[in-house]
Amino acid sequence: MNFQLVTLTGTKLNDDVYEVVLPTAAGEIAVFPGHEPLVSIAVPGAIAVRHAKGDPDSKLDYYAISGGVIEVDTKSLRVLVDEADSGDDIVESESKAALERAIKLRDSAKDQVELEKASQLVDRHAVRLKVADLRRRHRR
Numbered sequence: 001m002n003f004q005l006v007t008l009t010g011t012k013l014n015d016d017v018y019e020v021v022l023p024t025a026a027g028e029i030a031v032f033p034g035h036e037p038l039v040s041i042a043v044p045g046a047i048a049v050r051h052a053k054g055d056p057d058s059k060l061d062y063y064a065i066s067g068g069v070i071e072v073d074t075k076s077l078r079v080l081v082d083e084a085d086s087g088d089d090i091v092e093s094e095s096k097a098a099l100e101r102a103i104k105l106r107d108s109a110k111d112q113v114e115l116e117k118a119s120q121l122v123d124r125h126a127v128r129l130k131v132a133d134l135r136r137r138h139r140r
Contacts, residue, residue, distance in 0.1 A: 087135035
């Protein structure tokens with residue numbers, strides 16, 4: 001099935017894949033070729049991509065997403081998000097430091113607007129750290 005991961009800055013991935021695991025408001029879902037048509041909301045989390053049926057978990061590609069929209073038909077899957085970061089591009093130590101800074105911002109927020117922005121940063125960096133950890137554990 002064709003999988004497109006599209007961000008505000010362009011297409012991150014446009015490839016034929018066997019399986020994609022996606023974070024939704026109702027929990028994680030796995031999409032395979034021939035999946036029933038579906039439109040859903042993606043929540044901040046990790047996308048896992050298996051390119052071929054026999055690929056082991058060590059060959060999965062991971063992407064940290066900020067949430068967005070999922071559109072599935074029997075031959076393709078399209079995920080539209082504000083941003084998506086490949087696990088290969090995430091530096092774990094930088095994400096950990098950014099998460100710590102975001103938590104401090106959230107804890108010192110003076111109003112609802114600051115709290116909301118800081119909470120979004122916490123979510124973003126927590127997901128990036130999770131993807132970096134998944135990539136590290138599965139590549140061993």
